[in-house]
Amino acid sequence: MSSYGRQTTSLVLYFNFHFFLSLFCYLPVPVVLSALSSNQQATMIDLSNSLNTSAGGAVPWDVNKEPNPCSWKGVECNSPTNSSVIRISLSEHSLSSSDFLPLVCRIESLQVLDVSGNRLTTIPPGFISACGKLGKLKLLNFSLNNLVGPLPDFVGFLGLEALDFARNNLSGSIGSELDGLVKLRSLNLTFNHFAGHVPTRLGKFKVLEELELSVNTFDGPIPAELVGYKNLTLIDLSGNRLTGSIPAWIGELSKLEVLILSANNLSGGIPQSISDITSLWRFAANSNDFNETIPGGITKHLKNLDLSYNKLNGSIPSDLLSERNLQTLDLSNNRLEGPVPEALSPSLVRLRLGSNSLDGKIPSAAIATHGNLTYLEMENNNLTGSIPPELGDCRKLALLNLAQNQLSGALPAKLGDLSSLEVLKLQLNNLSGGIPIQFTRLPKLSILNISRNSLNGSIPPSVSNMQSLINMNLQGNKLSGSIPVGIASMNSLMELQLGENQLSGDIPRMPMNLQIALNLSSNHFQGLIPETLSSLGGLEILDLSNNKFSGEIPDFLTKLGTLTQLSLSNNELSGEIPKFPSWVMVDTSGNKALINRTTINTPPQLEKKKKSYAATIVLAVVAAAVVAFGAITIVAVSISRQNYRVNDEQVQTEEELAVPEVLQGNLLTANGIHRSNIDFTRAMEVVSDQSNFVLKTRFSTYYKAIMPSGASYFVKKLNWSDKIFQLGSHDRVARDLEVFGKLSNSNVMNPLAYVLTSDSAYLFYEFAPKGTLFDALRGISGDDMDWGSRYSIAVGVAQGLSFLHGCTPSPILLLDLSSKSILLKSLKEPLIAEAELLKVIDPSKSTGSLSTIAGSVGYIPPEYAYTMVVTMAGNIYSFGVVLLELLTGKPAVSEGIELAKWVLSNSAQQDKRDHILDYSISRTSTAVRNQMLAVLKIALACVSVSPEARPRMKSVLTRLLNAR
Ligand SMILES: *[C@@H]1O[C@H](CO)[C@@H](O)[C@H](O)[C@H]1NC(C)=O
Ligand SMILES: *[C@@H]1O[C@H](CO)[C@@H](O)[C@H](O)[C@H]1NC(C)=O
Ligand SMILES: *[C@@H]1O[C@H](CO)[C@@H](O)[C@H](O)[C@H]1NC(C)=O
Ligand SMILES: *[C@@H]1O[C@H](CO)[C@@H](O)[C@H](O)[C@H]1NC(C)=O
Numbered sequence: 001m002s003s004y005g006r007q008t009t010s011l012v013l014y015f016n017f018h019f020f021l022s023l024f025c026y027l028p029v030p031v032v033l034s035a036l037s038s039n040q041q042a043t044m045i046d047l048s049n050s051l052n053t054s055a056g057g058a059v060p061w062d063v064n065k066e067p068n069p070c071s072w073k074g075v076e077c078n079s080p081t082n083s084s085v086i087r088i089s090l091s092e093h094s095l096s097s098s099d100f101l102p103l104v105c106r107i108e109s110l111q112v113l114d115v116s117g118n119r120l121t122t123i124p125p126g127f128i129s130a131c132g133k134l135g136k137l138k139l140l141n142f143s144l145n146n147l148v149g150p151l152p153d154f155v156g157f158l159g160l161e162a163l164d165f166a167r168n169n170l171s172g173s174i175g176s177e178l179d180g181l182v183k184l185r186s187l188n189l190t191f192n193h194f195a196g197h198v199p200t201r202l203g204k205f206k207v208l209e210e211l212e213l214s215v216n217t218f219d220g221p222i223p224a225e226l227v228g229y230k231n232l233t234l235i236d237l238s239g240n241r242l243t244g245s246i247p248a249w250i251g252e253l254s255k256l257e258v259l260i261l262s263a264n265n266l267s268g269g270i271p272q273s274i275s276d277i278t279s280l281w282r283f284a285a286n287s288n289d290f291n292e293t294i295p296g297g298i299t300k301h302l303k304n305l306d307l308s309y310n311k312l313n314g315s316i317p318s319d320l321l322s323e324r325n326l327q328t329l330d331l332s333n334n335r336l337e338g339p340v341p342e343a344l345s346p347s348l349v350r351l352r353l354g355s356n357s358l359d360g361k362i363p364s365a366a367i368a369t370h371g372n373l374t375y376l377e378m379e380n381n382n383l384t385g386s387i388p389p390e391l392g393d394c395r396k397l398a399l400l401n402l403a404q405n406q407l408s409g410a411l412p413a414k415l416g417d418l419s420s421l422e423v424l425k426l427q428l429n430n431l432s433g434g435i436p437i438q439f440t441r442l443p444k445l446s447i448l449n450i451s452r453n454s455l456n457g458s459i460p461p462s463v464s465n466m467q468s469l470i471n472m473n474l475q476g477n478k479l480s481g482s483i484p485v486g487i488a489s490m491n492s493l494m495e496l497q498l499g500e501n502q503l504s505g506d507i508p509r510m511p512m513n514l515q516i517a518l519n520l521s522s523n524h525f526q527g528l529i530p531e532t533l534s535s536l537g538g539l540e541i542l543d544l545s546n547n548k549f550s551g552e553i554p555d556f557l558t559k560l561g562t563l564t565q566l567s568l569s570n571n572e573l574s575g576e577i578p579k580f581p582s583w584v585m586v587d588t589s590g591n592k593a594l595i596n597r598t599t600i601n602t603p604p605q606l607e608k609k610k611k612s613y614a615a616t617i618v619l620a621v622v623a624a625a626v627v628a629f630g631a632i633t634i635v636a637v638s639i640s641r642q643n644y645r646v647n648d649e650q651v652q653t654e655e656e657l658a659v660p661e662v663l664q665g666n667l668l669t670a671n672g673i674h675r676s677n678i679d680f681t682r683a684m685e686v687v688s689d690q691s692n693f694v695l696k697t698r699f700s701t702y703y704k705a706i707m708p709s710g711a712s713y714f715v716k717k718l719n720w721s722d723k724i725f726q727l728g729s730h731d732r733v734a735r736d737l738e739v740f741g742k743l744s745n746s747n748v749m750n751p752l753a754y755v756l757t758s759d760s761a762y763l764f765y766e767f768a769p770k771g772t773l774f775d776a777l778r779g780i781s782g783d784d785m786d787w788g789s790r791y792s793i794a795v796g797v798a799q800g801l802s803f804l805h806g807c808t809p810s811p812i813l814l815l816d817l818s819s820k821s822i823l824l825k826s827l828k829e830p831l832i833a834e835a836e837l838l839k840v841i842d843p844s845k846s847t848g849s850l851s852t853i854a855g856s857v858g859y860i861p862p863e864y865a866y867t868m869v870v871t872m873a874g875n876i877y878s879f880g881v882v883l884l885e886l887l888t889g890k891p892a893v894s895e896g897i898e899l900a901k902w903v904l905s906n907s908a909q910q911d912k913r914d915h916i917l918d919y920s921i922s923r924t925s926t927a928v929r930n931q932m933l934a935v936l937k938i939a940l941a942c943v944s945v946s947p948e949a950r951p952r953m954k955s956v957l958t959r960l961l962n963a964r
Pocket of ligand 2: 091114116117142143144162163164186
């Protein structure tokens with residue numbers, strides 16, 4: 001057995017930790033005497049009354065507390081006299097009514113009006129006519145609201161310089177609405193639903209400098225009229241449906257600094273005239289259909305160039321990589337051929353050339369001088385020759401990925417000099433020779449994958465020095481000898497893949513923290529399965545298949561509480577197969593002398609059930625006795641089986657697991673019912689009994705706790721307690737949990753109470769009887785999920801996530817959002833679990849940054865591979881994958897292919913989109929099918945390759961609500 005369908009690979013992320021002491025805080029500014037004109041004083045008081053009565057939000061303006069409006073939060077007056085108001089900012093006050101807006105226009109001195117981040121849906125006509133007369137008004141900011149309908153027709157506004165309508169739901173096409181804005185310098189209409197051609201009437205005097213139209217549905221070509229706007233410094237048209245090619249006149253926009261055309265349907269080539277623009281430093285045209293060769297010279301002035309995910313062909317021009325200013329270059333996922341040019345820019349920080357058809361050798365001479373190179377990716381090409389030792393001179397290199405080429409020769413020992421290296425991927429090449437001991441001196445290496453080469457020799461004993469290593473994959477080589485004894489002290493190691501080698505000898509004690517997998521399959525191991533494996537209390541997958549292990553299957557394997565897959569096939573094991581918990585997938589095939597004691601026919605449904613208390617069983621017998629005779633026999637058979645298990649397991653658990661000792665237990669919820677139900681003593685008994693186990697996520701284990709009152713709760717144990725909590729930091733953890741207890745959203749699992757023991761934390765939650773979304777989609781709970789329930793779940797999760805992202809002062813980010821971390825209260829009510837993770841994880845392990853595993857395979861956005869930071873856009877990608885699961889009914893990864901990638905590659909053509917949907921759902925009606933197609937569009941935006949192209953959660957939510 002060489003690989004696992006469900007095997008999880010993982011990604012190491014580093015992030016700075018900062019937790020917050022208070023979520024909502026601001027203090028008033030000290031009092032100042034007012035010199036405001038009586039007119040404006042009266043207007044401001046009217047405005048504050050209007051806001052506090054009808055606008056639906058809460059604005060902290062109170063003339064009784066603070067008589068001078070110039071001192072109100074968000075108000076600014078002219079200096080030094082304070083005689084008139086020049087700026088009003090009502091950002092983020094949950095305002096939903098626009099009635100106050102015309103009042104604002106009474107303030108003739110107003111220069112800036114910012115109402116961003118509210119819930120406004122309309123702009124009253126009175127506002128346009130009145131504010132249009134304010135000659136001093138320079139900036140209008142309506143971004144992040146829920147405005148609908150077409151863009152208003154701007155009449156007047158002769159002084160307006162900046163207009164921001166980003167992230168609303170405006171629609172329709174744009175004609176002459178903005179033509180009268182003669183001073184307009186900055187226009188932002190990103191993340192709306194505007195359609196039709198790209199607007200060209202953007203202020204008669206054509207003084208526009210910044211044009212941001214990304215993520216709308218503009219179509220047609222890049223209009224020739226834009227060349228008339230000679231002051232343009234920024235053009236962002238990404239995430240639309242533009243077609244045609246990039247016009248050569250673009251080179252005439254001589255002040256252009258940033259040009260972003262990503263994620264459109266542009267084709268043809270990249271115009272050479274790009275190089276005429278001396279001020280242009282960033283150019284992105286990734287994710288289009290460009291299908292010609294790359295012209296030379298275009299990086300002459302650029303710092304950042306992204307042309308990834310196109311169909312560019314031919315070879316890379318020899319000067320492309322060498323221009324002095326170039327810092328990042330991404331040409332990955334094209335059809336480029338030929339060699340990698342020899343000369344590289346000394347400024348280069350990131351070079352991505354993966355997934356092309358490049359051949360020849362890795363240029364060595366040039367690379368040596370690259371002090372700044374931090375990310376180098378050339379995977380999935382046809383590169384040959386050996387790995388140049390000069391790479392060892394790139395002292396800043398953090399990521400080196402040369403996997404899946406035809407590289408041969410030995411691993412250069414000099415790579416051991418890369419003191420900043422965190423990720424090294426050289427798998428799927430023809431590398432030979434031994435593993436240099438210098439590799440074991442890489443202090444920061446956390447992922448090492450040199451699998452599927454022809455490496456030989458033994459594993460150097462000094463691997464034990466690799467204290468940062470989290471994933472080590474040496475699978476599929478010709479390694480021989482035994483596993484070094486020192487491996488036990490690799491304290492960070494969570495995944496160890498040693499399968500398909502020629503290893504033999506004694507199996508030493510394994511690192512205690514192994515979580516993801518221990519794979520020793522297809523080697524020459526023999527003898528008894530070693531007792532020391534019993535200490536791997538957190539392991540999920542253990543593969544010992546295809547060796548010569550003999551003797552009995554030890555009983556301790558049945559007690560590894562977190563094990564989900566155990567492969568023992570093709571060994572020489574004998575004796576009886578012990579009884580494993582129902583959630584462990586056990587493969588014992590190919591062991592001739594094994595006896596399966598449980599081969600007696602058992603109804604599979606009953607076999608799955610967890611143990612219940614003796615009292616319940618007696619009740620069941622009584623109840624069954626009242627039912628028909630035939631039923632009784634079946635129940636009786638199954639009960640005797642269960643009884644047997646009950647006794648069997650009780651003996652084990654009482655020996656093995658002591659009830660944890662409570663150091664501190666606190667109720668967080670204010671709800672009286674929960675407060676009287678929750679019983680800490682009972683909960684601790686529950687978690688010490690594996691039969692109450694319900695599910696395990698990447699970071700936690702859930703138990704079902706029936707309290708003495710009869711009410712059910714989830715008690716969640718945070719796994720890896722030794723990593724997560726710094727001993728002695730209980731106060732801090734408690735403080736953070738108190739903060740979480742106060743958050744309240746019906747789609748987020750909020751802790752109701754917590755218990756801290758010496759080495760773990762247990763959190764109490766409402767019980768979610770329908771299990772995980774993942775199981776529900778597979779029908780494991782026995783319910784069918786129709787479109788109504790899938791849609792409700794999509795909206796509910798979006799609501800929860802936009803709540804978390806909207807938390808002030810800092811958004812709450814999810815470390816692991818997947819269909820396995822979404823629990824269902826009912827088939828329409830999802831709960832996001834694990835929201836507290838990023839906050840309760842311990843920052844103090846080494847130098848203020850923390851390494852851990854972020855996310856599950858299939859949900860990890862592509863950019864995490866090199867940014868190594870958890871972001872809001874990353875969460876949105878994971879959410880997009882959840883949407884795709886709801887739409888397709890397929891899991892996030894199947895047969896090694898990520899769902900998001902599969903859908904992206906099959907959705908380019910509109911007519912193919914139908915086939916992506918789960919047909920059993922989409923066929924129910926045309927209305928359902930249309931809604932599903934609308935949600936698919938949203939999902940596609942969420943899983944955009946470029947993080948910038950992904951919408952924010954708030955806009956995702958409004959779009960989802962509109963999809964109905
Ligand atoms: C004007 O108001 C601001 C804000 O309240 C205050 O800091 C400043 O001192 C005031 N200036 C005068 C001259 O009152
Ligand atoms: C408008 O407000 C948003 C959110 O507060 C802010 O990010 C944006 O920069 C503002 N736009 C302008 C043009 O000032
Ligand atoms: C033993 O046999 C039962 C019934 O055929 C089967 O369900 C179970 O998977 C077998 N156990 C193992 C470990 O192969
Ligand atoms: C993009 O172009 C392809 C052909 O190149 C076409 O099939 C597809 O429909 C276009 N997509 C959009 C959104 O216009």
